[in-house]
Amino acid sequence: MRTCTRGLLLVAGLALAGSAFAATGVVEEAPVQQGYGTGPYGGYGPIGPATSPAVVVPYLAPNGTTVYPIMMSKSSVKPGPNSTVKVNYRGWLADGTEFDSSYSRGQPAVFELNKTISCWQQGLQTVPVGSKVKLVCPPATAYGANQVGNIPPNSTLTYEVELLEVMN
Known part of the structure; x- marks a missing residue:
């Protein structure tokens, strides 16, 4: 015993x-x-x-973004600051309200990384193609004091992002 x-x-x-x-x-x-x-x-x-x-x-980017690995691929290809990326993603507010989703539109989204919010710019550069991560974006790395669509000012945003391809 x-x-x-x-x-x-x-x-x-x-x-x-x-x-x-x-x-x-x-x-x-x-x-x-x-x-x-x-x-x-x-x-x-x-x-x-x-x-x-x-x-x-988790990884804490210099701008305050936190990157939580969900599924990390073994690819060595990562986007650079001027890359165009193809992603599937969903974004929600701190209260759980989903405000955007490529899944609901039924097709991946394509973005020039340098034209996205700071959270995505720094967070996605750490992610190899084929990986899925959760990005937690403090207001300063998202839209700050601005209201954008149905996103209130000073909102902390959370995204689940699957990096499908770096297009250039």
């Missing part, structure tokens, strides 16, 4: 440590690939063999 109790305490302790760490696991580097992540003491680097599963570590 005593050994069983120690085992349960160890498992519970590891689970609590993991959840406490996950709450602060934002790094200021690009999203990680398989076998890399933030270690137990806050260091960044390999956490296991290359065959270990990917560690989901």
